[in-house]
Amino acid sequence: xxxxxxxxxxxxxxxxxxxxxxxxxxxxxxxxxxxxxxxxxxxxxxxxxxxxxxxxxxxxxxxxxxxxxxxxxxxxxxxxxxxxxxxxxxxxxxxxxxxxxxxxxxxxxxxxxxxxxxxxxxxxxxxxxxxxxxxxxxxxxxxxxxxxxxxxxxxxxxxxxxxxxxxxxxxxxxxxxxxxxxxxxxxxxxxxxxxxxxxxxxxxxxxxxxxxxxxxxxxxxxxxxxxxxxxxxxxxxxxxxxxxxxxxxxxxxxxxxxxxxxxxxxxxxxxxxxxxxxxxxxxxxxxxxxxxxxxxxxxxxxxxxxxxxxxx
Amino acid sequence: xxxxxxxxxxxxxxxxxxxxxxxxxxxxxxxxxxxxxxxxxxxxxxxxxxxxxxxxxxxxxxxxxxxxxxxxxxxxxxxxxxxxxxxxxxxxxxxxxxxxxxxxxxxxxxxxxxxxxxxxxxxxxxxxxxxxxxxxxxxxxxxxxxxxxxxxxxxxxxxxxxxxxxxxxxxxxxxxxxxxxxxxxxxxxxxxxxxxxxxxxxxxxxxxxxxxxxxxxxxxxxxxxxxxxxxxxxxxxxxxxxxxxxxxxxxxxxxxxxxxxxxxx
Numbered sequence: 001x002x003x004x005x006x007x008x009x010x011x012x013x014x015x016x017x018x019x020x021x022x023x024x025x026x027x028x029x030x031x032x033x034x035x036x037x038x039x040x041x042x043x044x045x046x047x048x049x050x051x052x053x054x055x056x057x058x059x060x061x062x063x064x065x066x067x068x069x070x071x072x073x074x075x076x077x078x079x080x081x082x083x084x085x086x087x088x089x090x091x092x093x094x095x096x097x098x099x100x101x102x103x104x105x106x107x108x109x110x111x112x113x114x115x116x117x118x119x120x121x122x123x124x125x126x127x128x129x130x131x132x133x134x135x136x137x138x139x140x141x142x143x144x145x146x147x148x149x150x151x152x153x154x155x156x157x158x159x160x161x162x163x164x165x166x167x168x169x170x171x172x173x174x175x176x177x178x179x180x181x182x183x184x185x186x187x188x189x190x191x192x193x194x195x196x197x198x199x200x201x202x203x204x205x206x207x208x209x210x211x212x213x214x215x216x217x218x219x220x221x222x223x224x225x226x227x228x229x230x231x232x233x234x235x236x237x238x239x240x241x242x243x244x245x246x247x248x249x250x251x252x253x254x255x256x257x258x259x260x261x262x263x264x265x266x267x268x269x270x271x272x273x274x275x276x277x278x279x280x281x282x283x284x285x286x287x288x289x290x291x292x293x294x295x296x297x298x299x300x301x302x303x304x305x306x307x308x309x310x311x312x
Numbered sequence: 313x314x315x316x317x318x319x320x321x322x323x324x325x326x327x328x329x330x331x332x333x334x335x336x337x338x339x340x341x342x343x344x345x346x347x348x349x350x351x352x353x354x355x356x357x358x359x360x361x362x363x364x365x366x367x368x369x370x371x372x373x374x375x376x377x378x379x380x381x382x383x384x385x386x387x388x389x390x391x392x393x394x395x396x397x398x399x400x401x402x403x404x405x406x407x408x409x410x411x412x413x414x415x416x417x418x419x420x421x422x423x424x425x426x427x428x429x430x431x432x433x434x435x436x437x438x439x440x441x442x443x444x445x446x447x448x449x450x451x452x453x454x455x456x457x458x459x460x461x462x463x464x465x466x467x468x469x470x471x472x473x474x475x476x477x478x479x480x481x482x483x484x485x486x487x488x489x490x491x492x493x494x495x496x497x498x499x500x501x502x503x504x505x506x507x508x509x510x511x512x513x514x515x516x517x518x519x520x521x522x523x524x525x526x527x528x529x530x531x532x533x534x535x536x537x538x539x540x541x542x543x544x545x546x547x548x549x550x551x552x553x554x555x556x557x558x559x560x561x562x563x564x565x566x567x568x569x570x571x572x573x574x575x576x577x
Binding site for chain 1: 315354362363534536539544545546558
């Protein structure tokens with residue numbers, strides 16, 4: 001039993017690494033800045049916390065309604081409501097620093113220069129353990145998703161961000177592309193240290209009596225159990241072609257989902273929508289993975305990662 | 313705030329068409345609940361519907377560790393709730409939200425509720441009566457058959473008035489019109505309201521015209537219910553220099569001073 005290790009290490013540059021005590025993190029946008037969930041459990045138990053997406057300036061977000069429930073899923077159109085980088089560092093980060101859990105800051109920009117500036121500003125901020133580039137938010141008019149669905153702009157945004165940070169750099173990809181593998185390879189070539197797979201799927205819903213889309217922005221992002229099989233397939237495909245670690249996410253609701261993602265090729269995973277229904281989900285998943293490893297004879301996460309793939 | 317995955321249903325009865333009262337045994341929730349707060353209920357054991365449903369606390373019995381809710385069947389989640397039987401366990405989270413501010417002065421307050429919106433006001437009226445406040449409780453309903461029994465309020469010494477849209481019981485008209493009549497003839501210190509949005513808009517207008525402190529309970533589609541997902545936004549005035557901003561109905565509300573709520577964007 002003593003030999004069982006759940007530690008996950010994502011190596012960055014300049015000898016900086018994201019070291020997680022277990023593979024379970026919370027997905028950006030579903031966990032605020034941790035305060036709300038700290039009322040339910042000790043955040044020290046998490047592998048990492050990916051905070052709500054941050055932009056240079058504060059953003060007030062989209063008009064309501066912002067959430068539509070769908071079969072086993074939700075569509076959201078929050079619109080990156082956030083206090084901006086200054087507000088985040090001043091008002092939110094001090095609380096997160098009180099925990100021994102790495103904080104991953106998810107960043108979004110309207111232009112490549114904005115990503116670069118955010119990366120530069122956060123590079124030496126105490127309490128920031130990694131950056132996650134968001135090139136996949138479907139809910140803002142400019143930038144963001146536009147960078148995630150075009151190979152060339154993805155390469156440029158990742159490269160420029162890379163040049164401005166020594167932190168471990170994660171790229172959160174959009175699944176709204178024809179070939180996810182190509183996008184993952186592009187991120188790797190541009191200098192990413194890991195890939196988050198996947199952000200939400202574009203969707204919409206129509207009010208049949210008002211006879212118009214429910215969201216002011218027309219489209220929103222679909223998450224929850226409904227997308228799990230697609231996210232899992234994408235992790236599988238990317239694992240076959242890319243060498244950097246994959247953080248799997250998309251509808252993970254219990255430890256069995258989590259184990260599937262690891263066996264498909266994820267080195268770590270994030271819990272998103274499930275936090276809304278059961279705040280204790282991440283802890284239950286950590287326990288579940290540990291029991292599974294003990295029962296199935298896995299000694300560490302690395303050994304388990306991609307285990308379902310046929311031997312090369 | 314906590315999750316009680318083993319709360320127990322004590323009773324679940326239809327009281328008028330489409331409206332049910334459910335009593336739930338959850339001592340921790342009952343002991344900490346404040347009027348205006350809600351519980352977030354997982355209605356299904358499967359992933360459909362996926363999200364919890366926020367429902368106001370209607371009454372509570374601290375001694376017996378029981379809270380009750382009043383709900384109307386409007387969709388899949390609330391329809392599933394009707395299937396719960398006594399002794400079933402039910403997964404609830406709460407109490408959530410800020411609750412109605414209720415000073416301890418022995419003053420006069422008026423509560424105006426429409427439809428199922430009377431639920432949090434009943435809890436408020438009962439608490440306020442215990443604080444020796446004079447409570448005027450105005451219930452609005454479509455017609456006589458959709459009026460909800462309020463014997464508890466009369467027993468507690470509240471003045472109970474009813475208004476029906478079709479005049480089949482009590483005052484013929486909206487509860488807001490009845491509230492106006494009260495404000496014209498006597499001193500009321502604070503108004504509290506919960507109900508459909510058009511009603512709350514009128515309440516806000518009355519509040520501004522009469523310069524009377526008013527608190528309203530807002531509703532919005534919710535995700536997490538605890539303030540993390542930012543799904544249930546409502547526009548609220550901050551101050552003149554900063555203008556308005558989005559607040560979270562679940563965590564900053566659901567109770568807001570009427571004058572700060574921006575209804576039409």
